[in-house]
Amino acid sequence: MRFTELRTLLGECLRHQPGRTWLLLVLTPLGAVTPGLTALGLQWIVDGVLTGDRPTIVGGAICAATAGAFALAGSRVVQVQTGLVANEVGTVLGRRTMRWCATLPTTAHLEDTESLRRIEQIRGLGPRTVSFGLNCLSVAQSGLWLVITTVLLARVHPVLLALPLFAVPSILLTRTTSRRMEAASAATTERNRAEQHLFTLITEANSAKELRLGASGGYAAGIARRLRDERAAILGRATLAVGALTLIGSLVFVAAFLGALLLTARLALSGTVTPGALLLVATLGGQIRGQLDLLSQALTRTARGLTMTGDYLWLRDLHAASSGGTLAPPDRLSDGITLTGVDFSYGGPPVLRAIDLHLPAGATVALVGDHGSGKTTLVKLLCGFHRPVAGTLTVDGTPLGELDSEAWRERVTSAFQDFSRFPFLAREAVGVGDLPRIDQIGEAAEKGGAAQVFARLPEGGETRLGKALGDGVELSGGQWQKIALSRAFMRGTPLLAVLDEPTAALDAAAEYEVYQRYAQAARQWQEATGGITLLVSHRFATIRMADLIVVLDGGRIIECGTHAELVALGGRYAHLYDLQASAYR
Numbered sequence: 028m029r030f031t032e033l034r035t036l037l038g039e040c041l042r043h044q045p046g047r048t049w050l051l052l053v054l055t056p057l058g059a060v061t062p063g064l065t066a067l068g069l070q071w072i073v074d075g076v077l078t079g080d081r082p083t084i085v086g087g088a089i090c091a092a093t094a095g096a097f098a099l100a101g102s103r104v105v106q107v108q109t110g111l112v113a114n115e116v117g118t119v120l121g122r123r124t125m126r127w128c129a130t131l132p133t134t135a136h137l138e139d140t141e142s143l144r145r146i147e148q149i150r151g152l153g154p155r156t157v158s159f160g161l162n163c164l165s166v167a168q169s170g171l172w173l174v175i176t177t178v179l180l181a182r183v184h185p186v187l188l189a190l191p192l193f194a195v196p197s198i199l200l201t202r203t204t205s206r207r208m209e210a211a212s213a214a215t216t217e218r219n220r221a222e223q224h225l226f227t228l229i230t231e232a233n234s235a236k237e238l239r240l241g242a243s244g245g246y247a248a249g250i251a252r253r254l255r256d257e258r259a260a261i262l263g264r265a266t267l268a269v270g271a272l273t274l275i276g277s278l279v280f281v282a283a284f285l286g287a288l289l290l291t292a293r294l295a296l297s298g299t300v301t302p303g304a305l306l307l308v309a310t311l312g313g314q315i316r317g318q319l320d321l322l323s324q325a326l327t328r329t330a331r332g333l334t335m336t337g338d339y340l341w342l343r344d345l346h347a348a349s350s351g352g353t354l355a356p357p358d359r360l361s362d363g364i365t366l367t368g369v370d371f372s373y374g375g376p377p378v379l380r381a382i383d384l385h386l387p388a389g390a391t392v393a394l395v396g397d398h399g400s401g402k403t404t405l406v407k408l409l410c411g412f413h414r415p416v417a418g419t420l421t422v423d424g425t426p427l428g429e430l431d432s433e434a435w436r437e438r439v440t441s442a443f444q445d446f447s448r449f450p451f452l453a454r455e456a457v458g459v460g461d462l463p464r465i466d467q468i469g470e471a472a473e474k475g476g477a478a479q480v481f482a483r484l485p486e487g488g489e490t491r492l493g494k495a496l497g498d499g500v501e502l503s504g505g506q507w508q509k510i511a512l513s514r515a516f517m518r519g520t521p522l523l524a525v526l527d528e529p530t531a532a533l534d535a536a537a538e539y540e541v542y543q544r545y546a547q548a549a550r551q552w553q554e555a556t557g558g559i560t561l562l563v564s565h566r567f568a569t570i571r572m573a574d575l576i577v578v579l580d581g582g583r584i585i586e587c588g589t590h591a592e593l594v595a596l597g598g599r600y601a602h603l604y605d606l607q608a609s610a611y612r
């Protein structure tokens with residue numbers, strides 16, 4: 028049983044909807060009493076009729092009618108109140124998870140499969156989770172009902188005590204089946220996510236273009252079909268197994284029920300019990316099946332609701348654990364950023380090994396290396412998206428992990444090669460680079476080139492971009508890149524400015540202009556805050572301008588120095604530089 032999840036869910040319901048939740052907690056035990064009272068009432072009516080005892084008939088009728096009416100009204104009230112509680116509390120939980128997802132300081136969870144599976148589950152977190160979880164009250168009700176039924180049956184004959192016991196295999200099998208369905212659902216989540224992703228690839232203009240040109244749409248569709256077939260096979264096998272187990276459980280109980288009826292009939296014939304007892308046993312026995320069905324459904328739903336609550340708690344703990352320290356970053360860098368013995372892996376083989384590097388305050392540093400050598404990974408560590416597996420990363424001597432992540436992020440600006448194409452208004456797509464200053468995008472738009480893009484849009488900066496949030500204007504790759512670059516200029520006084528190959532989609536003239544403006548901005552940042560500019564590039568015309576050049580290979584630093592020093596060294600940098608320079612000769 029997932030007691031932590033249960034406590035969390037009921038705790039949230041009591042906090043946000045105390046009145047309604049208490050009403051549900053009170054109505055639950057009452058709901059367990061009514062079926063027994065109905066059966067007793069019916070027994071008294073029959074016995075009264077057979078003995079001609081009017082008060083017994085009237086008492087039985089009142090008892091059965093009151094219990095029946097209460098059962099009817101009570102179940103309706105429970106249904107409505109559960110819906111209202113689930114809606115309110117589910118909305119609160121959904122809002123909270125959205126906020127946690129959006130503000131998690133690290134992004135490591137978005138790059139590993141198990142976490143992505145959980146995030147996928149969390150996507151559906153809301154009213155349904157709570158209403159599923161609240162089925163635990165139905166489980167409790169059915170349990171109580173089972174106790175009352177046992178007592179009533181034992182009054183007829185002690186052997187009948189065993190009747191509910193024959194329900195135990197069915198309950199145990201129900202638990203097995205719900206676990207089996209849960210496992211099947213978990214096993215298919217990743218396939219489902221991958222299939223959705225492939226569908227997006229096939230249907231999104233950008234990726235569809237490449238798939239069409241490579242005539243590889245069929246290939247992607249083939250993978251999606253395989254995933255769908257595997258998913259269907261897993262769910263199909265689980266459904267068959269669950270069906271078979273449920274049938275076995277039901278047959279065991281039906282056989283026992285028939286035996287109970289025959290025994291009671293014999294007792295009635297011998298005069299040991301009244302004939303009405305036969306009706307009591309038949310009514311309660313008949314209810315056992317229905318109640319077991321309810322119990323089975325309630326157990327399955329509770330398990331699903333609590334599994335989802337488990338994912339919610341995972342996200343809460345992840346958020347709490349990764350929220351970084353409390354120290355404010357320095358106003359200006361005096362020493363710089365230092366990495367000592369830093370190792371990093373994405374869960375597999377090491378991607379960065381034994382990195383010892385000092386990025387001096389005010390310097391422009393270039394990272395050079397083959398594809399996959401670890402440049403972007405190093406950038407991600409510096410931005411605080413991931414934490415080193417070993418070693419330390421300090422900012423003016425303070426470990427990055429001890430700085431308030433959000434405050435550090437506010438002092439970092441970045442433009443990445445795989446920049447986002449935000450489907451906002453054009454000025455917003457720039458302004459989100461520093462939300463509090465969204466009304467002052469003018470300078471950033473000029474420096475990054477977005478101003479030229481705005482000039483060609485039908486409604487300038489007020490034009491919606493892309494199609495995701497409405498019928499916006501689609502931009503060219505270079506235009507999107509200018510928007511992304513301008514976004515990176517939004518931060519007024521960064522301590523770290525990262526340019527991770529952000530100009531790949533620009534032509535040579537535009538790239539030259541951008542780097543000129545960056546160099547100018549970098550000088551301002553250096554003077555104002557001792558800010559470090561980090562360039563990741565494969566273009567040596569850009570790289571050679573840096574104060575310090577770091578060459579990475581297989582996750583290790585193999586060379587480090589100025590352009591002149593590295594050329595004089597005659598190593599990997601000199602070789603790569605020569606190769607590129609000769610291409611222009």
Ligand SMILES: Nc1ncnc2c1ncn2[C@@H]1O[C@H](COP(=O)(O)OP(=O)(O)OP(=O)(O)O)[C@@H](O)[C@H]1O
Nearest residue numbers: 138373375378396397398399400401402403404405
């Ligand atoms: N999310 C991830 N999960 C697992 N491995 C990853 C992930 N991202 C990168 N890697 C691996 O880490 C290594 C370094 O990748 P990284 O992106 O840092 O290289 P890079 O030097 O920036 O390459 P490029 O010049 O192509 O951008 C590669 O082997 C890559 O396969």
